[in-house]
Amino acid sequence: MYVFCLFARRDRATADPLDVGQWEFYVTSAHRLDETVGEEKRISLAALLQRVHPIRAGFGELRAAVEAVPTGARDTRRQAPE
Known part of the structure; x- marks a missing residue:
């Protein structure tokens, strides 16, 4: 499991x-x-977005996104709950 984290705020x-x-957060x-x-x-x-298609999540949705990602060799992607 990978969780990529991006600090997205641009305004200093x-x-x-x-x-x-x-x-x-991007989970795959x-x-x-x-x-x-x-x-x-x-x-x-x-x-990452174009090739891997991770699940994008805010902090509040991170747990659901992690639980939605399959962990086995057969990567049948599920969508994280909205």
Whole structure:
């Protein structure tokens, strides 16, 4: 399981890394990531979204997103509850 975390606030005047509402989370299985990017050691956000199709979640939805990601070799993706 991978959870990519992005501090998404761009306005320096209101940016607060301790505010979990200013973060975005992207969840995918290790199998899906390995299958899609292979031996690559880095991935951009654009490539992650276009190639891996992780589940996007805010902090409040993170648990549901993690539970929705399959963990086995057969990566039959489920959608996180809204």
